Amino acid sequence: LNNKYYCEYHQPKSSSTQQRPTELNTNTNDNNHNQSLYEEAIKNNSIDNKITENTYLECNVTRDEHREGSKKLTSSGFLATFFNCGVIVGFDETPRAEGIRRVLRHLIRIRNNGYLPPAMLYDTACTLKLFINKWFGTQYLTETDNSRFFKNMNLAIDRFHLPGHTREMCRKEMDPDNACHNGVFQNIDSQICERTFSYLTNFKHAFRQFGYPKSVTFYLLLFHLKNCQTIGISPDNQGLGHKIIPPKYRL
Numbered sequence: 190l191n192n193k194y195y196c197e198y199h200q201p202k203s204s205s206t207q208q209r210p211t212e213l214n215t216n217t218n219d220n221n222h223n224q225s226l227y228e229e230a231i232k233n234n235s236i237d238n239k240i241t242e243n244t245y246l247e248c249n250v251t252r253d254e255h256r257e258g259s260k261k262l263t264s265s266g267f268l269a270t271f272f273n274c275g276v277i278v279g280f281d282e283t284p285r286a287e288g289i290r291r292v293l294r295h296l297i298r299i300r301n302n303g304y305l306p307p308a309m310l311y312d313t314a315c316t317l318k319l320f321i322n323k324w325f326g327t328q329y330l331t332e333t334d335n336s337r338f339f340k341n342m343n344l345a346i347d348r349f350h351l352p353g354h355t356r357e358m359c360r361k362e363m364d365p366d367n368a369c370h371n372g373v374f375q376n377i378d379s380q381i382c383e384r385t386f387s388y389l390t391n392f393k394h395a396f397r398q399f400g401y402p403k404s405v406t407f408y409l410l411l412f413h414l415k416n417c418q419t420i421g422i423s424p425d426n427q428g429l430g431h432k433i434i435p436p437k438y439r440l
Contacts, residue, residue: 248313248315248316248354248355248356248358248359266282266283266396267280267281267282267283267408268280268281268282268283268291268292268295269382269385269386269412270295270296270299270305271381271382271385272306273377273378273381274419274420275378275381275385275419276416276419276420277385277412277415277416278299278303278305279295279296279298279299279303280295280408280409280412281294281295281298282401282404282405282408289313289316289317289320290320292311292317293317293320293321293330293339296309296339297335297339300335300338301335305338307338307341307342307343308342308343308344308345308370308373308374309342309343309344309345310345310346310347310348310365310374310377310379311344311346311347312346312347312349312350313346313350314344314345314346314347314363315346315354315356315358315359315363317344318344318363321336321339321340322340325340343370343373343374344363345363345364345365345367345370345374346359346363346364346365347365347379347380347382348365348366348379348380349379349380349383351363351364351365365377365379385415388415389411389415392411395407
């Protein structure tokens with residue numbers, strides 16, 4: 190690489206001498222742009238909250254995207270999506286909070302690179318559904334193949350978390366066993382995430398030792414080994430990734 194401090198996609202546009210990241214000059218325009226985006230996110234989050242408050246009464250189970258006035262970048266762990274068989278199909282770290290925008294971005298990234306079934310269980314599926322219904326077709330959720338897929342997806346709260354929801358919407362159409370889902374969630378193991386997360390708590394002390402990008406590498410290796418264990422594949426087999434890793438990234 191031209192600059193050992195950057196990967197091939199993040200090289201400085203022009204650099205006569207090698208600089209450490211901490212020595213790079215801060216661009217005032219970039220700072221102003223980021224501040225504007227932050228303020229817009231706060232404004233839209235306030236609108237989202239009003240939507241959920243005015244729909245079937247406010248749900249007692251929520252996920253905050255931002256806290257106004259707080260700019261501290263802390264990690265709330267990671268998001269992970271599982272198939273019913275227990276295979277982890279995607280993950281993302283979650284700075285600040287597990288907000289609905291982050292959840293939707295996480296799901297879109299998975300679908301861009303693979304497959305998702307047209308039905309999903311999530312502990313706050315009620316808020317996710319309201320968010321999609323509100324913003325679908327706007328600049329914040331443009332109508333695309335991905336957004337249409339999630340707009341038409343069967344969404345329900347998993348059976349483990351459903352008893353904690355008291356809103357009318359949550360107890361009716363968000364119930365996975367409600368007739369409106371036509372039995373799509375019948376015989377589905379809705380607690381696979383909870384059991385896997387319980388297993389992953391064994392590594393919580395190791396998680397705390399890593400920051401980006403080491404944390405992503407650690408998650409990737411750990412989840413790969415867990416998937417190998419789940420489906421009975423030896424991680425020592427050569428060439429497992431050749432079916433999914435683009436040729437230019439192979440060694």
